[in-house]
Structure formats: structure tokens, C-alpha cells
Amino acid sequence: MATPRLSTNLSDEDPESTGQEVAWTAAVPLRGRATVAGTPGTGGRLLSTVLNGLKKYTTLLVLLILMALFSFVSPYFLTSRNLINIVLQNTYFIIVAVGLSFVMIGGGIDLSVGYQMSLVGVVTAMMMVVYQLPVWLAVGIGLLLGTTLGLINGLIVAQIRTFPLIVTLATSTIFQGISYLISQAKTYRNYPAEFLFIVNGRVLGLPFDVFLALVIVICAHFIYSETRFGLRLIALGGNEEAARLVGLNTRFIKISAYTLCGFLVAIATMVMLAKANTMNSSFGPGTEFVALTAAIVGGVSFVGGEGSIPALVAGVFVLAVLGNGMQLAGWGTYAQYIVRGIILLGAVVFDEYQKKTKRALR
């Protein structure tokens, strides 16, 4: 029940954004040709709209092909139980990927998200289990902590203006170290029932975490397409120098993006915590790789300025379906690592190839 609803809602968003206006993702090369040649003819425009649409749905297409493939490999794959499972297992990846998209579309990168989860997770778990704080307070402290970690990343990146890759690599080991110092490498389990509402509760017929992920996805899509902040963030990712020259406060935008990312990562941590119903400092790391891969597979540019939330969500599910399908096919976990790496490489090559084509056509 949960799966069909989720996918219906996601695909509902696409026609909306294609219909009204040209999306802020890159135009297809053909349109450019038509423009250069003179006034673009209606035929050229129609063709370019179709191609543009196709490009927007590339990730979704890949997802559908994978699903078709695995349905042949295993009869169990296309059962509703399995599909629901895939969705439930990936709600927190979706939330992290959305958070990361704010940083990446703004032209940055955050490698520390997995380690933020480790730190936020043990602190929240200890607040509930060791200090017996009320759930709302423990969750509040966790969210505040996560937001602060994002803010710290943002401040450093904006202040010293160096490669965010290196900055967040540094902060990730710092967060990891603090997490182990606090947790003393112990495991914390058995959370209060109210906290487990995140996974057991239902809102509008959906499991609460699915509902939460859906709300976050819709809000993010709205931020990118309808708000001033979204436009400025996309502009910053597209051309930082130009952003400065039109008078944008680039530091503020960067800091906001990292902070927003930290906040969403903290929310994802709560979901992860409730799902596992246990926490230690090794939980979280690794998430950054999945989220990053999903973002790039979903068309978020590694150098910023481009991306779309529906495609990003499809990207998460491409990885999820791949993992699930390979498991069902009996290929085991280790082969998945290899395939994920290859997919990430493939997506980056594809992205680079498209950019080259665009430059050549200009």
C-alpha cells in the first residue's frame, strides 16, 4: 500500500514542473542549435522539449529498466512486500540525499554527513537511554546538534574558501572521534515507545517515516522551484563569481545550505535510530557515499548548479533496487560495493560527457 502511493506522489510532481516553465536543469543541446540558427522553429522547440523531458526522466527510466530486469531474476522481487520493504529501508537515505542536494547544487560537497549521523545518533540515544530525558527533549537536542554540525561545516567552508571536499573530510574524522569519545564505543538500545512512533506510527495511512520523507521531498522541490533562496542557491552553484557580482551574499547562502543539510541529516538520524532500535558510533558512516552516489545518479551536478529532486529520489531507488535485486539474485553484499562504485563512475562520466557536448555546441 505504501509503495504505490509514494511513487504516485513522486511522479505527480514531474508534469507540474515541466508544464509551466522550462525547468532550471540544463537545456538540451538541440535547443541551442535552433537558437543559434536564428529564431527557433516550433518543430525544433517541440523536439527539444521532448528531449529535455527524456533527459529529466533518465534516472526514472534506468530505475524502471532495473526493476524489469530483476523481476526476471527473482520472482520475489516484484511482490508488494518486497517493494514496500525497499521503500521503508530507504526513507532516511532519501532525507540525507535531499540534505546533501542543497550543498551540492550550491556548488559544495559534504562528505561528513555519515559522521554527523554517528555523533547525533549516539548523543540522542544516550539522552534517552542513559539520561532518561523526555523524548521530545532528546530529539530536540539531537536536531539542534545536527544543525550546529552543518553550521560549523558551512562557516569553515565559507570562511576559509578552500575545497569543501577537504574541509568536510577533516570535520568528518573530528565528528567521528567525538562520537566515540562520548559513546565510549558502547551500544545504546531500547528506546521509549514514543520515539518508536517514527517507525511504528501512521499518518494519513502512511508509515510515519515514509510520510516524513515525502513531506521533505515536496518541501525541497518547492524550495528549488518557487523560492528566492532556491533560485539564489542554484545561481551560486552555477557561477559563484557572477553570484558575487550581482550582489548575492554568497557566504550566507553557503552557510545556509550546509546548515539545512545538517538539520535534514539529523532528522534522518532519528529515523535510522528508530529503525535499528539500537545505536553505536559505527552507525552512520557510509551513508555519505550512498547519498552522494544517489545524488549524482539522480543528475545532481558534482560542480553545482544543476539537479532535480524527483530525479534525486529516483537515484536513491536505483541504488536501493540494485542492492535488493542483487541480494535476491544471491550475489551477496560484496559484489554490491563493486557495482555501486561502477555506477558512480558511470554517472560522473555521463555527466561530464553531457557538459562537453554542451560546451562544444556553444
Add this chain to the structure above:
Amino acid sequence: MSARAEYIVEMKGISKRFGGVQALKNVDLELRYGEIMGIVGDNGAGKSTLMKILAGAYVADEGKIYVDGREVHIRNPLDAARLGIGMIYQDLALFNNLDVARNIFVGREYTRGPFGILLDKKRMYRRAEELIRELRVDIGSPQFNVAMMSGGQRQMVACARAVAFQTRILIMDEPTAALGVREASRLLSLIRDLRDRGISILLITQRIPDVLAIADRVFVLKGGQRQDVMEVSKVTLDDVVTMIVKGKERGGNGDAQVEYKSFG
């Protein structure tokens, strides 16, 4: 001070240093109401730096700026925009990932909703269409992405952005440098159009014939210092080139002749 200032812009004693390089030394510039002034000089003479200071992209180390005879403090591009100063940068500073309307309005968006957090896209597209019509430029729909446009069309988008907000002073940095002959001549006539609408224009260029064709006066910089300001109607191409190469002390040295040739 008189009721109406003589100049729309006055820059006085402007100096700017980048590390060990003195880019501008005590430069004065006066721009009259409704004139086109060519800013010429060799590479590294400080033309772009001087104009970027007026546009708020750089802040001068020393010197004062007056607009309409009143002293102003331009600390960033938004300050300049509020004073009606717009600049078209040499690399155009466009966002290749955005469409025409978004390029024009980003940073000064039309908004709605609480605290103006929502974009008023309808209004932005409508105004962008108006601008395209007013400027009579061939950039098609405001929904087109600028990444695929020709050099001339991109120039027009940058131009539309620079004049979109009650711009009274327009700075253009080498606008014809990357254009073909036909596009360049169209651009020059557009510049005249804008002047006729009352916009005062500062035109940085290496193409001296362009300056002679459309400017009222020409301002010559050399080594970060003002050399001369000449009425275009009273000078020849050779006069301008000589001033660029040799400066106001026409003593000249051996190198000057060599450099002269590069102007061809």
C-alpha cells in the same frame, strides 16, 4: 554646490592596489549627463579596475565618488545598483544553468508571500518579455536557457539585466570584443539607443574605431593613471592611439614604437 550637478558621476583621486601592484593611481573621472564616454588604454592600464570600483565589484583604497554631485559610498554591487549604476562585465557574468528571466532578476527578484520568500515568476517573465521587446533584441523567449545562446545573444541578456532597474549609468566592458562584425554593429546601435533614452554610458574598449564612431568623449588611461580626456569630434584615431601608447608626456621612448604596431 549648484542645484543641478554638472556631472552625473565624478570619481576623485581613486587609487587601488592589488598586493604589490598599483592598479590605479589618483585617477579623476567625470561623466556628463547623457554622454557616451569611451574608456581606452593598453592591457593592464586599469580600465576594468576603475569601472569595477564604480560598479561595486571592487572597493577603492582611496578616493571619493559623487553621483549627481552627492558623495556616495559604493561597497558592493547592490549599492551601485541602488544608485542606478549597472555594469556588463567582459565575461558577461551570466548563469549558464538559468534561463533568461532568472538571469535578469537573480539578486533582485520580484517576490511575493511573507517576507518575500516566494518568487513572483509571472511578473519576472512578463517584465523580461517587456525588456526584450524594449531593447528590440533577438533573444527569443525569456524561458530560453542562456547556455546555448550565441555570443551576441548572451551580450543582450547581460545588457537587459544591466538596464532592468532604472539604470542611469551603464558600464560596458569590451562588449564588442567577442562579437562578429554584424553583431558588433548592432550592439553599437543599441548603445546609441540607450544613450538617446538618457542613459549615460561608460564604454571600455580596445577597438578605437568603435569609440570614434559612437562616443562623445574618450578617456585615456595608462599605467593606472589618467592621461587625457578628449572630445571625439576633435581627435583622430592616431591622436588616441598616440595618447594610449605614449601618455601625456609625449617625450616617448624606444618601446613606444614597438607597442604602437600591436594596435595595427
